Amino acid sequence: MSSQTKVRLAPPALWAVILPAIVWLLSACSSFGPVAHVRGTGDLGVVIERADGRVKVIETSGRSVLATVDGLGDLSHASVVFSRDARYAFVFGRDGGLTKVDLLEAKIVGRVLQAGNSIGGSISHDGRIVVAQNYAPGGVKAFDANTLELLAEVPAITEDGRRSKVVGLADLSGRRFIYSLFEAGEIWITDFSDPTNPQTQRFAGGNQPYDALVTPDGRHYIAGLFGEDGLARLDLWNPEQGSRKILSGYGKGQEPLPVYKMPHLRGWSVAGGRAYLPAIGRHEVLVVDTDTWQEVGRIPVRSQPVFAMARPDGREIWVNFAFPDNGWVQVIDTVSGKVTHTLQPGRGILHMEFLSKGYEVWMSARDDNKVVIYDTATKQQVGGFESASPSGIFFTTRAARTGF
Amino acid sequence: MSSQTKVRLAPPALWAVILPAIVWLLSACSSFGPVAHVRGTGDLGVVIERADGRVKVIETSGRSVLATVDGLGDLSHASVVFSRDARYAFVFGRDGGLTKVDLLEAKIVGRVLQAGNSIGGSISHDGRIVVAQNYAPGGVKAFDANTLELLAEVPAITEDGRRSKVVGLADLSGRRFIYSLFEAGEIWITDFSDPTNPQTQRFAGGNQPYDALVTPDGRHYIAGLFGEDGLARLDLWNPEQGSRKILSGYGKGQEPLPVYKMPHLRGWSVAGGRAYLPAIGRHEVLVVDTDTWQEVGRIPVRSQPVFAMARPDGREIWVNFAFPDNGWVQVIDTVSGKVTHTLQPGRGILHMEFLSKGYEVWMSARDDNKVVIYDTATKQQVGGFESASPSGIFFTTRAARTGF
Numbered sequence: 001m002s003s004q005t006k007v008r009l010a011p012p013a014l015w016a017v018i019l020p021a022i023v024w025l026l027s028a029c030s031s032f033g034p035v036a037h038v039r040g041t042g043d044l045g046v047v048i049e050r051a052d053g054r055v056k057v058i059e060t061s062g063r064s065v066l067a068t069v070d071g072l073g074d075l076s077h078a079s080v081v082f083s084r085d086a087r088y089a090f091v092f093g094r095d096g097g098l099t100k101v102d103l104l105e106a107k108i109v110g111r112v113l114q115a116g117n118s119i120g121g122s123i124s125h126d127g128r129i130v131v132a133q134n135y136a137p138g139g140v141k142a143f144d145a146n147t148l149e150l151l152a153e154v155p156a157i158t159e160d161g162r163r164s165k166v167v168g169l170a171d172l173s174g175r176r177f178i179y180s181l182f183e184a185g186e187i188w189i190t191d192f193s194d195p196t197n198p199q200t201q202r203f204a205g206g207n208q209p210y211d212a213l214v215t216p217d218g219r220h221y222i223a224g225l226f227g228e229d230g231l232a233r234l235d236l237w238n239p240e241q242g243s244r245k246i247l248s249g250y251g252k253g254q255e256p257l258p259v260y261k262m263p264h265l266r267g268w269s270v271a272g273g274r275a276y277l278p279a280i281g282r283h284e285v286l287v288v289d290t291d292t293w294q295e296v297g298r299i300p301v302r303s304q305p306v307f308a309m310a311r312p313d314g315r316e317i318w319v320n321f322a323f324p325d326n327g328w329v330q331v332i333d334t335v336s337g338k339v340t341h342t343l344q345p346g347r348g349i350l351h352m353e354f355l356s357k358g359y360e361v362w363m364s365a366r367d368d369n370k371v372v373i374y375d376t377a378t379k380q381q382v383g384g385f386e387s388a389s390p391s392g393i394f395f396t397t398r399a400a401r402t403g404f
Numbered sequence: 405m406s407s408q409t410k411v412r413l414a415p416p417a418l419w420a421v422i423l424p425a426i427v428w429l430l431s432a433c434s435s436f437g438p439v440a441h442v443r444g445t446g447d448l449g450v451v452i453e454r455a456d457g458r459v460k461v462i463e464t465s466g467r468s469v470l471a472t473v474d475g476l477g478d479l480s481h482a483s484v485v486f487s488r489d490a491r492y493a494f495v496f497g498r499d500g501g502l503t504k505v506d507l508l509e510a511k512i513v514g515r516v517l518q519a520g521n522s523i524g525g526s527i528s529h530d531g532r533i534v535v536a537q538n539y540a541p542g543g544v545k546a547f548d549a550n551t552l553e554l555l556a557e558v559p560a561i562t563e564d565g566r567r568s569k570v571v572g573l574a575d576l577s578g579r580r581f582i583y584s585l586f587e588a589g590e591i592w593i594t595d596f597s598d599p600t601n602p603q604t605q606r607f608a609g610g611n612q613p614y615d616a617l618v619t620p621d622g623r624h625y626i627a628g629l630f631g632e633d634g635l636a637r638l639d640l641w642n643p644e645q646g647s648r649k650i651l652s653g654y655g656k657g658q659e660p661l662p663v664y665k666m667p668h669l670r671g672w673s674v675a676g677g678r679a680y681l682p683a684i685g686r687h688e689v690l691v692v693d694t695d696t697w698q699e700v701g702r703i704p705v706r707s708q709p710v711f712a713m714a715r716p717d718g719r720e721i722w723v724n725f726a727f728p729d730n731g732w733v734q735v736i737d738t739v740s741g742k743v744t745h746t747l748q749p750g751r752g753i754l755h756m757e758f759l760s761k762g763y764e765v766w767m768s769a770r771d772d773n774k775v776v777i778y779d780t781a782t783k784q785q786v787g788g789f790e791s792a793s794p795s796g797i798f799f800t801t802r803a804a805r806t807g808f
Contacts (some may be wrong), residue, residue, distance in 0.1 A: 008663060037442045038441045038442055038508055038509075039508075040445040040487065040489030040490045040491025040492070040508070041444040041445050041446055041489070041493065042445055042446055042486075042487075042488060042489045042490025042491070042800060042803050042804070043489040043490070043512070043531075044486050054727050059800075060488075061488055061489055061531060079458060083444065083446075084446060084447050084464075084465055085443065085444030085445070085446045085448075085463075085465055086444045086445065086446025086447075086490065087443065087444025087446070087541075088444070099496050103444075104442055104443075104444070105442075124765060125761040125762075125763045127447075127465060145594075163438065169606075172760070173717065173761075173763060173781065174763070188747035215717045217675075217676065217678075217719075218717045219717070219718075219719075237719065237739060270721065271621075272621065272623075273677055273695070275605075291677070295803060312806075313577065313622045313623070313806065314621045315623075315641065316622075335641060356804035356805070356808055357529040357577075357804070357805075359529045359530060359577060360531075361580070363631040377577065396446060396799040397804040399446050400446070400761070401760070401761075402761055404715075404718065
């Protein structure tokens with residue numbers, strides 16, 4: 001072989017040019033993100049590890065943990081909403097922290113400490129505005145969902161100069177949000193269509209609303225009342241009628257029982273024209289007709305219910321309980337109106353999240369430091385993983401739902 | 405400057421090594437995907453361009469077209485389901501083609517010609533199995549959602565040896581699918597839990613079922629009947645009762661009118677405990693109570709309705725019409741039961757798709773070669789783009805819904 005046709009190594013000075021070019025090309029590749037980050041986001045979710053200020057990023061198709069993201073502050077009573085592309089989680093911490101987590105890159109891409117004491121948030125239907133509801137200072141604040149820049153603040157101050165804690169925030173159509181003022185006993189609807197010039201409507205709401213929900217169709221806003229027996233309902237399709245008192249027997253029974261934990265109204269379920277409500281203090285789930293908003297039945301359960309969650313098809317209601325019975329879960333069949341299954345998925349069941357088509361439910365077993373996954377057809381465990389004191393579980397399919 | 409410190413160009417033979425290496429590195433980058441491919445998939449969708457065998461990949465947050473993918477064959481009457489991670493679209497063509505499109509990479513990643521004449525398909529709740537329903541040869545076929553490998557075939561053959569066209573396929577819980585046999589007049593439920601050993605239950609279904617739907621809660625399967633007046637309903641929570649005939653006056657009126665196009669049952673909407681059905685041949689939308697399945701009203705509309713689609717909050721029903729009135733769209737208010745808006749969004753409105761939270765509706769204006777986007781609150785156009793003879797529009801938020 002002649003020397004002309006041999007492949008010769010480049011001289012050292014030439015390598016000084018070629019090698020950095022190769023390194024640059026490789027790093028450019030890596031800045032595009034590794035291949036694992038090119039994936040769909042419809043099956044992602046987060047698990048709150050509240051004791052450690054962390055979230056686990058999970059995927060539900062293979063039931064696996066993808067990553068852990070820390071640095072989110074105090075996550076007791078944390079809640080989460082998602083961007084409409086299902087890529088970003090907005091995590092609302094109890095300490096007023098609002099943290100934007102990129103689920104694909106598994107990192108924090110924005111964080112503001114926006115209040116001293118906060119209790120969750122919501123996102124506008126168009127995904128542009130994130131709103132936090134605050135205990136202290138009482139009011140709501142609106143942020144740009146891209147940048148977390150503060151757009152507007154609505155202090156919950158009434159004519160008497162008193163500032164109220166805000167609870168029961170939910171998204172309505174447009175860029176509107178509805179929420180309740182605990183001390184003032186009012187329901188407010190704020191429209192952020194012009195984000196820097198919010199417009200607020202006010203309604204009487206009852207004595208000390210402490211939590212609320214909007215029905216899945218976005219029509220009815222229902223606030224639980226701490227200061228009186230019953231709930232306030234506002235028909236958002238006929239708001240000029242004002243709020244009405246419903247279920248004035250709610251929470252009452254033959255004899256009073258100590259209330260270990262106020263039930264979550266977000267746990268209310270509407271299925272087949274009926275709402276299923278955890279009774280306050282009583283070992284019952286209340287059944288309410290959503291046409292008349294009258295109670296039509298009570299289903300005895302094992303202990304004081306905290307969440308009564310409908311499987312997405314409405315055929316079953318899964319119920320968890322207050323301490324010391326928080327290791328139990330019961331399943332109600334909505335056709336027979338009876339408990340059909342009593343389960344012990346783990347210790348300290350704090351939260352239950354259904355897959356959107358309902359074939360699995362993921363449960364936080366806080367005191368076992370694990371998440372357990374049950375098949376809702378067989379009521380058998382089909383998966384799970386270690387997690388440090390898990391509380392809330394939130395799937396990105398919430399991004400497509402009003403009131404979530 | 406001495407010749408030693410000069411950067412020398414490599415000899416030609418060396419470039420023969422270096423250049424391919426650089427090209428390889430760049431192509432390796434591209435196989436990781438450019439940065440635009442690292443994105444959420446919750447706001448994606450596809451538009452069928454049926455005359456050209458193409459789909460446009462779109463995103464709904466910025467209302468833009470991301471890419472066009474061609475080579476999908478005959479897309480007349482094409483329909484689409486999505487993988488549960490919202491990354492892949494399974495496109496069912498009329499020619500029996502089943503094409504898997506990667507929305508992030510905007511390319512076909514699998515394609516099989518699985519029948520001679522096909523009419524749509526469905527995906528199992530766990531996302532593992534894609535099922536196609538076929539006219540010829542009549543039956544259903546199940547495919548691995550990852551590989552499109554054929555797992556099982558269920559020929560729609562009855563005791564008399566006759567093979568039926570299959571219509572009205574829908575997903576049920578588990579790996580079950582329900583569908584109707586046109587010639588045999590039967591409703592079949594096939595369970596693919598063991599994909600290679602499917603188990604089928606059979607029910608009488610009425611004379612010549614031509615299309616069907618499952619209600620949003622997955623409870624009721626309703627098949628339209630071509631061979632008799634009325635519909636067949638099977639209560640899937642009480643299947644032992646068999647199918648019942650409902651709405652025997654469906655399609656009848658004071659005087660018969662020519663039927664320009666059979667309405668789509670998939671266009672049926674259930675909202676607030678009522679179903680809204682396009683009447684057959686008549687200029688009416690029927691209102692049916694979903695407790696009793698009795699007709700409770702008829703709403704006069706401009707022409708023969710094709711689709712009557714509920715805005716996701718159930719407050720409005722949007723109706724399009726058969727030729728020659730297919731340039732009109734009317735909006736029914738479900739509280740007053742009256743038409744409140746009459747619109748002309750474009751020529752040849754074939755399909756309407758709502759964003760999951762209902763604030764926009766995307767409509768195909770086939771004869772204007774464009775997609776038009778309307779704000780459902782203002783009823784004004786807010787966007788749109790050119791598209792060649794667009795027909796179906798499908799958003800990835802369908803991935804989270806039963807019956808879609």
